[in-house]
Amino acid sequence: MSVSAQRPRCVVIGFGPGLGAAIARRFAAEGFGVTGLARDPARHAALGGPGVSLAKADAGDASSLTAALAGGAEVLVYNAYRASIAMPGPSALAPADLAADLAVNVTGALAAVQAVLPGMRAAGGGSLLLTGGGLALSPTNWLPAASLAIGKAGLRSLALTLHAELAPEGIHAATVTVDGPVAPATPFDPDRIAEAFWQLHRDPPGAFRAEVVFRG
Template sequence: MKPLAIVTGVGPGTGAAIARRFAQGGYRVAMLARTVERLTALEAELEDSLAVPCDVSDPAALTAAVTDLMDRFGAPKAVVHNAVGGAFGTFRDIDPKVLETNFQVNVMALLHLARLTTPAMIEAGGGSLIVTGNTSAQRGKAGFAGFAPTKAAQRILAESIARDVGPKGVHVAYLVIDAVIDVPWTRERFKDAPDDHFIAPADIAGEVFHLSQQPRSAWSFLAEVRPFAETW
């Protein structure tokens, strides 16, 4: 039986690319997202994949989805938390409820995923939990008050989980994506930007997969990817 990979936030960019990469790597990929049509199309494209419509900000729905997957296929070998809630604006401009919602997606969903999956991975002899982040996890720019605090909390939570379950055989890593991801809406927003301005979703997916496959003698926790022309 193929090992199980659970991927949240399977949208048209990074999430779909991650699902494809794990499918290419021999995994049965369970794809979680709210958009049923997109998931169904990917399920038809990827052999042995599973479309799992789910709002990860709903703890009951997330628990039901993940529990069902593990009942059917056993402990996952890899879990990728790619779902993200974001909103731009200063602390004066944002609706506080938006920050609360983003906290549910970025932080609480990670907490629930870890609680649901890592005990089974430990019992099965190991696995990986990879979280996709961005530079908002490391700094709070004025216009990012609607979600940067939640990404920073997400990174710290991931580190806490890593320090707990790492010695028990589960590799937790946090990937900072310091780039504009190459998807249609970013191309529209940055019409005059050169190709070197963007990071390809497939290349992000390649690094996520690489982190999930690292040997136990050389695990990374905090990793970064950015285009070669990015100023940092």
């Protein structure tokens, strides 16, 4: 199914309680048909609502993402991440664990972008919005999270390079960098952060922002 001109489509990859659901609600409130993608969507059925549907996809499997995104999207939100369970420091980080984490933290984002980009180019616009983390800015703040820090740095670089490449085509790529734990009634309230995603999508051509940073 192609993206409908009457009801634009937003896809949130990494849908779940907290930020994913908040972003879905925010775009649905503006008339978008929102698809939340998760490895086990049945776990999150209660988080759906008007305008929000759920579907299955594995952010660590590029072919799974490509199939789930076959309908295209006006807005793609990549909110998925993976951290190794042991979370060792960098000297003890197994290369295989880093590769598995990067498959979700960076490679999945690239695969998702490439899946929807042809449709955005044909339409002459669209938004590619990636959820970043403060470890991309200060990777030594929590050494046991070395793999996640590497992934968030890679994701931030992906967002910024996409921004530089695609802005002249009218396609907005950006990252929302969240430098703290997402929790209600804090500076990192999910609804407040979701509003930043919406406002980035509303940036007019010629005034696209590449990044919004949330700090405590």
